[in-house]
Amino acid sequence: MVPVTKPKGWVVLVLRLLALAATASATIVMGLNKETKTFVVATVGTTPIKATFSAKFQHTPAFVFFVIANGLVSFHNLVMISVNLFGKKLDYKGLRLAMIAIFDLLNTVLVSAGVNGAVYMAELGKYGNSHARWNKICDRFKTFCDHGGGAIIASFIGLALMIVISIISIVKLAKSKSNTPLLGEP
Amino acid sequence: MTMTKRIITNLLRLIALGATVAAIVVMVTSHQSAEVFNLTFTAKFSNEPVFKYFVVAEAIACGYTLVVLILSSRSLLWRLIVILDAVMTAVLTSSISAALAIARVGKKGNSHAGWLPICGQVPKFCDHVTGALVCGFVAAIVYALLLVFSLYSALGPVFGVKP
Numbered sequence: 520m521v522p523v524t525k526p527k528g529w530v531v532l533v534l535r536l537l538a539l540a541a542t543a544s545a546t547i548v549m550g551l552n553k554e555t556k557t558f559v560v561a562t563v564g565t566t567p568i569k570a571t572f573s574a575k576f577q578h579t580p581a582f583v584f585f586v587i588a589n590g591l592v593s594f595h596n597l598v599m600i601s602v603n604l605f606g607k608k609l610d611y612k613g614l615r616l617a618m619i620a621i622f623d624l625l626n627t628v629l630v631s632a633g634v635n636g637a638v639y640m641a642e643l644g645k646y647g648n649s650h651a652r653w654n655k656i657c658d659r660f661k662t663f664c665d666h667g668g669g670a671i672i673a674s675f676i677g678l679a680l681m682i683v684i685s686i687i688s689i690v691k692l693a694k695s696k697s698n699t700p701l702l703g704e705p
Numbered sequence: 706m707t708m709t710k711r712i713i714t715n716l717l718r719l720i721a722l723g724a725t726v727a728a729i730v731v732m733v734t735s736h737q738s739a740e741v742f743n744l745t746f747t748a749k750f751s752n753e754p755v756f757k758y759f760v761v762a763e764a765i766a767c768g769y770t771l772v773v774l775i776l777s778s779r780s781l782l783w784r785l786i787v788i789l790d791a792v793m794t795a796v797l798t799s800s801i802s803a804a805l806a807i808a809r810v811g812k813k814g815n816s817h818a819g820w821l822p823i824c825g826q827v828p829k830f831c832d833h834v835t836g837a838l839v840c841g842f843v844a845a846i847v848y849a850l851l852l853v854f855s856l857y858s859a860l861g862p863v864f865g866v867k868p
Contacts, residue, residue, distance in 0.1 A: 574817070574818075575817075578815065578817040578818070579806075579815065580806070580809060581802075581806035581809075584802075584806075617856075620856070621853075621856070624791050624794075624852065624856075627791065627795055628791075628794050628795050628798050628849070631795035631796075631798055631799045631802075632798040632799055632801075632802035633802070634799075635799035635800070635802050635803045636799075636802035636803050636805070636806040637806075638803070639754070639755045639758070639803040639804075639806055639807055640806050640807070640810075642754060642755075643755075643807065643810070644818070648752070648753060650747070650748070650749075650752040650753075651748075651752070651753075651811065651820075651823050652821065653810075653818075653820040653821075654818075654819060654820075656818050678795075682792065682795070685791060686788055689784075689787065689788060689791070689856075690784075693784055
């Protein structure tokens with residue numbers, strides 16, 4: 520069976536564009552995630568004492584890693600799209616497809632680590648942990664939680680797309696140089 | 706695949722298998738009770754959803770490694786194995802990343818959210834969980850090495866070397 524590569528070229532491009540959009544939006548939404556609220560902490564006599572609390576994404580290392588990981592993956596997708604569109608002749612010792620596959624795999628692992636670290640911190644913030652006496656914060660900082668949740672959903676979509684892109688890259692790599700069928704002895 | 710490559714791949718898979726099994730066993734057997742102000746404070750791994758996910762993810766990777774080790778004589782599905790190795794690496798890194806995030810909150814707290822660290826009250830539980838996380842980290846790194854090595858050995862002609 521003749522491997523069909525020409526019509527498949529635009530499938531990966533569209534997937535990369537979608538993954539770029541997903542991870543870039545996750546980075547931006549989480550990076551700008553900040554909410555400041557003033558609460559009444561105590562009442563002395565008749566005057567309420569107010570204190571200002573703020574929820575920022577930098578307070579949690581998991582969210583910082585989330586922003587950095589999604590930023591790196593969106594940069595990777597950007598580079599891959601530009602190489603696909605403008606650098607069709609770029610090749611380094613015949614290792615072009617191999618490098619694309621390896622970088623796609625590395626970035627899939629990176630975004631997987633980033634999004635899963637952030638989702639459990641978000642779950643802790645939303646439901647708290649009664650056993651450890653950690654109170655939930657989402658009832659007071661609703662916008663912060665909503666934005667964070669949206670960013671995490673976008674990053675999960677980006678993760679799914681990156682897995683599909685990695686599989687396509689590996690299959691392209693395997694089909695290009697060797698003439699063996701898809702299932703067979705190496 | 707030559708004998709050397711097969712031996713190295715199986716050795717890496719055995720190390721990963723051992724690391725995942727150790728991570729599961731150490732995490733499941735971690736519990737400690739502490740008395741704070743006449744309140745019994747029981748710390749178990751199942752109180753925290755992250756550690757349950759950690760155990761499940763390591764179990765999935767452990768089962769997959771076992772299946773591939775047993776079926777390694779028939780290499781008809783080597784391309785599927787390479788792809789599943791990549792997926793398992795992503796699963797393992799995700800589990801260790803999530804568990805590390807929550808464990809850091811348990812160890813150092815989060816002053817902005819008012820979350821106090823619990824390692825002062827249950828030090829034995831903290832040490833147990835730390836051990837399990839180290840095993841999980843080793844499993845993730847070994848799986849990353851295994852993935853690179855699987856790509857190298859399974860797609861040998863592409864890299865300009867003989868498989």
